[in-house]
Amino acid sequence: MADILLREEDLKFASTMVHTLNTILLTSSELFQLRNQLKELKTPESCNLFCCLYRSWCHNPVTTVSLCFLTQNYKHAYDLIQKFGDLDVTVDFLTEVDKLVQLIECPIFTYLRLQMLDVKKNPYLIKALYGLLMLLPQSSAFQLLSHRLQCVPNPELLQMDSTKATTGLRGTSVSNINYTELLQHFEKVQNKHLEARHQRAGQAEQLDRRVVL
Known part of the structure; x- marks a missing residue:
């Protein structure tokens, strides 16, 4: 499905399909x-x-x-959130x-919430979550994520040299993934x-003008 969607010309449809497939990926017990x-x-x-995904x-x-x-x-x-x-x-x-914040509170992301305890090893996780917080308006999701981040121990550890920080991938080797190229693709x-x-906005505006005329 991911390969097929790469060739999809209807971008709105592709975005909707990706959202649906992602929900299935993250919530289905079969996966x-x-x-x-x-x-x-x-x-x-x-x-x-x-x-590929x-x-x-x-x-x-x-x-x-x-x-x-x-x-x-x-x-x-x-890096993506900065974009x-x-x-x-x-x-x-x-x-x-908002829905992603709600999903972070679900069992599927239990490991992620536990990793927030180790700020030294996972500084970019904390920064990414704060990035989501800054995107949100003052809403229930904002309050939910804000309260979660208040549970992070020793916040002063966030003020560390990012060049010495790890990416949060424990004991894995993914050197064959070109993240710069992926970011450019994004x-x-x-x-x-x-x-x-x-x-689409231009076409809708033209249609409205025709209706008025």
């Missing part, structure tokens, strides 16, 4: 083994699977971040961020979505 395979990224096969998941920025959370790619998740300031942030976009796909939204 427990697949989630474990992605969570560790210890084999070339799992790394290839991650890259990532390229399609780029149709939806928030699902891309959730995939990075699932695979413990916290540094890359933080969100350049995107077209809509109500639907913020709604998806930007390219999102630029296409922005152009498509502007086109």
